[in-house]
Amino acid sequence: MKILLNEDKAIVNYVREGLKRTGGYCPSMLVKSEATKCMCKDFKHKIADPEFEGYCHCLMYYKKK
Template identity: 40%
Template sequence: MTDDAETDAEMLKWTRAIARKNGWILNPDEDHLNIVIRGLVRNKKRFGRPYCPCRLRSGDEERDRAIECPCIYHKDEIAKDGHCHCLLYYKKP
């Protein structure tokens, strides 16, 4: 297993724990789920934090904390739309 695969697996485990803690599920579409997981891993490696890959960073670390996964918008989005903007976290069916 490569370092990237291990990191992807760790990020998947971390996001699953967040979903479980909040009574959600992760995106059942494995292809999309893997894209988001890889984006989180890439951002963590590049910027030191797992910023949501579907949101633009400002470059201001303090402002960008709002888009660190799970971002400040996710609970409202899940309540309103049934999923977060990144399509990572979903309400249970």
């Protein structure tokens, strides 16, 4: 298993700017809480699933099996 940054640098830069604006909360989430602090709780749960392969909500991170 590997956690990778999106290969599209424009997306990564866009999300990083969003993280700066939101104080580290996922810019793709409407609610600011500990569960939406980057790396969000939802993606951490997906990482724990050995069958999951894909992106987080904001497309910054990709989990590869």
